[in-house]
Amino acid sequence: MQYHDHDGSHYLTYPDAARLATGDGPAALTRALAERSPGAPLALHVRLPFCRQACRFCASQRVPSRDSRQADPYLTRLDREMVLVSRLLGRLPAVQRLHWGGGAPAFLSLDQMGDLFDRLDARFGLSGARGRDFSIEIDPREADVFTLRHLQALGFNRLSLGVQELDLRVQKAINRVQPRVLTESLVDEAERLGFHSLNLDLIVGLPLQTPRGFGETVEQVIAMTPARITLRRYAHLPERYRPQREIDAEDLPDAATRLAILEAARERLDDAGYVHIGLGQFARPDDSLAQALGEGRLARGLQGYTHYPPGDQLGLGVAALSRVGDTLARNALSLADYEAALDASQLPASAGYRLDAVERLHRDAIEALACRRELDLAALSQAHGLDAGAALAGALERLAPFCRAGLLERHGQCLRVTPDGLWGLTHLLAAFDPQATPVA
Structure with missing residues (x-):
């Protein structure tokens, strides 16, 4: 049985967003936004689905395009979505957390980026405070030093660069030829500009990948000294x-x-002093994620681990996810459906779901194991006003093999993830998901 595996893309939401059924998404999201506490902070996630080149490993809703001007109609509708949502929100505190993902956000021209940033500021009010967390995903093939300087001037202070693999044979197999010097030049410029956090993404399980070849990739990435390194599974x-x-x-x-x-990657990262946060996320000891883990305040958002307290997150754009209170909502998956909804002056949410009491219990159990590496059943019972041990009896039974395998320890009402268990964390979390596929 294969226990030692990981996939950080799982359980960013519970239930998994892929299982959200279609329904009255606009009504669900409208109700959730109306029920928010006045003045509660809100994080924004903007999906920019365009990219010039089709990477063969891609598992996202992306729009292939060669000309950034083709994004103009999308940006217009994105602003329309902002207007519709902002009318429901009322006055907000300045937004401290902003993320641009894709696609390849750097597909946009510098002027388009500036205009989008200004529109977000006008609709929601973006924070200029030093403690803000404004992040963006960058395909190094789409960006240069001028791109980074423009992003820094706008207010972005965290970057995530998609490296994936530096072995040329693998790069050709996935249609993503990306010389190391290209990534290194951006890493050096980001450090010079003072971006306070830099993440480099790698993917495990790509075609023609070998332990030796990927080990060399990890060593080269470590030599760039990023604050964070993420291993994702293909x-x-x-x-x-x-x-x-x-x-x-x-x-x-x-x-x-x-x-x-x-x-092999684990050994190299351990030797280099990186802290395994969990689910393939590694960080230097001085990074905010490692510090939050040590202080017991680590959380998970729709983009992964964060040192910010959990809170509401609003997704804007095609296929974007929102998590507001106990409600999950997902925007239309196709560009045509997204555009049609906004042309009719409707929120483009195609699915919405509100968790019931049992699902909230499962969600919080998953969050505890993923972020604090332990689950206190007594504390969970008190927080939810029910017997968590009885309500989670099926999950605890499914965890028994992991206890025998040494991935999990149980001491009375407390379950703790072992260091080896961090590499099987996806499977531990799946035990709390009745619809999860059993471990093979």
């Missing part, structure tokens, strides 16, 4: 994601090879 689902049909399944590493790749 999931081969060609029936769902068209670009993946270009990948030859016979070139994919098997489970044993993937485990060897992970173990």
Whole structure:
């Protein structure tokens, strides 16, 4: 049985966003926004789905395009969505957390980026405080030093660069040839400009990947000294994601090879002093994530681990997710449906779901294990006003094999994740998900 694996993309929401059924999304999101506490902070996530090149590992709703001017109609509708939402929110405190994802946000021209930032500020009010967390995902092939200078001038202070793999054979197999010097030049410029946090993304399980080759990639990335390094797992689902049909399944590493790749990466990151936060996220000891973990205040948002307290997050753009109170909402997955809703002056949420009492219990159990590495059933019972041990009896039974395998320890009402268990954390979290696929 393969316990030692990970995938940080799972359980950013519970239930998983992929299982959100279509329904009256606008009504669900409208109700959730209306029920928010006045003055409560709100984080913003903006999806910019455009990219010039189709990476074969892609598992996102992306819009292929060569000309940034083709994004203008989308940006116009994005502003329309902002207007509709801001009318429901009323007065907000200055937004401290902003994230631009995609796609490749740097696909936009500098003028388009500036205009979008100004519109967000006009509709919601963006913070200029030093403690703000304004992050953006960057494809190094789409950006240069002038891009970074413009982003820094706008107010962004955290970058996530998509490296994926530095082995040229693998890069060709996934249609993402990206010379190391390209990434290094951006890393050096980001440091010079004073971006307070830099994350480099790597993917495990790509075609033609080997433990030795990926180990060399990890060593080269460590040499760039980023504050954070993320290991993501490639999931081969060609029936769902068209670009993946270009990948030859016979070139994919098997489970044993993937485990060897992970173990080699783990050893190198440990030797370099990086702290394993969990779910493939690593951070230097001086980074805010490592500090939050040590102080017991780590949380999870829709983009992964954060040192900010959990709170409401609003997604803007096609396929964007929102989490407001106990409600999850997802915008239309297709660009056509997204545009049609906004052209009709309707919120583009195509699905909305409000968690019931049992689901909130499961959500909080997942959050406790993922962020604090332990679950106190007595505290959970008190917080939810019920017997958590009885309500989670099925989950606790599913966790028994992990206890025997040494990934989890149970001491009375308290369960603790072991260091080895961090590498099987996805499976531990899945025990609290009745609809999860059993470990194979």
